[in-house]
Amino acid sequence: METRATRIGLWAWGALVVAFLWIPLGIMALYAFNSSNIQSWPIPGFTTKWFHQAWNDEEVRTALWLSLRAGLLATAVALVLGSLAAFGLARSRFFGRDSISFLFVLPIALPGIITGLALNSFFVIWGVSFSLWTIVIGHATFCVVVVYNNVLARLRRTSGSFFEASADLGATGFQTFRYVTLPTVGTALVAGGLLAFALSWDEIVVTYFTAGAQNTLPLLLFGFIRQGQNLPIVNVIALVVIVVSAIPVWIAQRLTSGSGGSGRGVGG
Amino acid sequence: MGSKKALVGLLAPPLLWLVVAYLGALAAIFATAFFTTDPFTNEVVRTFTTENFQALLSPTYLRIIGRTLFIAVMVTVLCIVIAVPFAYFMARVAPRRLRHVLVAAVLVPLWASYLVKAYAWRTMVQPGGVLDSTFGTTPGYGFTAVVLTLTYLWLPYMILPVYAGFERLPESHLEASADLGAHGPTTLRRVILPLAVPGLAAGSIFTFSLTLGDYIAPSLVGGPGSSLIGTVVFENLGLANNAPFAAAFATVPLAIMAVYLVIMKRLGAFESL
8 A cells, every 4th residue: 555665764763763662671681770870872881689688678678578568459349340330331221231331440540649649538538548458459559450441451352141141041140250251351350450560560640648757669769760779770770660561461462462451541 | 339328338448448548648848838847856846827929029049930830831842743644544544464563662661761751851851861972062951952851751641542543543533524525634533533533632631741740850960950849849848948939839739730630621631530
């Protein structure tokens, strides 16, 4: 369809954009091994000593532990609420259905700072003190969307007659759920859960407003960066954070390949 | 599955959650926005006042709102310009095997920590950093770095919905257009680009909304005088301890997004979200 020149141009553009997307990540990865504690370029040599130092840092460990707990709890809440919502809305038609589905994507369509400040005002008004649970509530609010989108995309591509056939053949509600529904949406659930965890794990905009004085890993990083402190450790954590969020995304992508339902609500 | 009871049972818990935790919280913003703080203790005082909204209309803050909108438009346009040819390349030019690799090549940067990506640009634009030592010059911290960083951060959000739109475009449409005598540019303008509109609209919701709410990028790569709406909210809550003013200021992006979402819904953005 395209002329030869257009095609060559598009290939070149493709290469440029991929380079633009990846070079900053590649550079961050190199800095984690920087033998100097000065952030100059090119780095003078390689070392792994900062990994050791980061791992043995008490503050880093506390923050890592908090991030992991918050991520797992938010994922659990998101899995339950997101899949209930998807099952409820997948095949039903009723007045107000569109408004409800709009409500579910609203937390990702509005700027995170609004969600964050809203929850902050909410907690302050009701006298809720900041804890692990206020972080979990904040994270679950936008993690629900990811699970919802993934499960909904799967259900839309599955014919309803599967479930009807199961019932016609005499299966109880539980049997249909166990032998038909679960295998159908299983991988979408796993993918949604992985993405929800990845989203929670590196979230900062909302977390800042719901964490109080606690530090999740991204909040600790943000503090270090703003104060220009511990930059070698920051580089190491930065690399770890990228890798830990990339792995679930990669697995989720494989589990749902073709459904396109794995974006942050994008392309679902 | 069709029974009303089951439907209520399925939808009640997630709805309850969203209504209480999310809509309840949004209502709390509006309530807080009309409160004030005690000048001596900095405690929030629950008396009704509109002074926060009056303060918001001062030239300083109007300039910040204007700057944020300008940057949001600029970043959105840049993302569109970069994403459209790239998404077309992904969907229609690259061989099928490469397509999966390309999707992954966009997804991983999308999900890689937002803070880390902004930090990467902070490291890159600083004097003596990558840009400086490679090209001999760097924009340094400031307006250009903020636009560059935000474009980098939101680009994948634009690429994916546009790509999804192009992928659904049947080959036969292009052939029909050619058979009917349309030249390449005509096909591009009359067939391809109109099909990209819902994807562009969906992508622009993200680029726009995320810019309106961002405070990380300006605080990491912005110099003095590159505060955005997000910066004001962030600083009033954190440093100045003036939650009511932060809340009043946060209603600005909320109002802008409400208008924006209505326009984008007309363009079919929600089917591509």
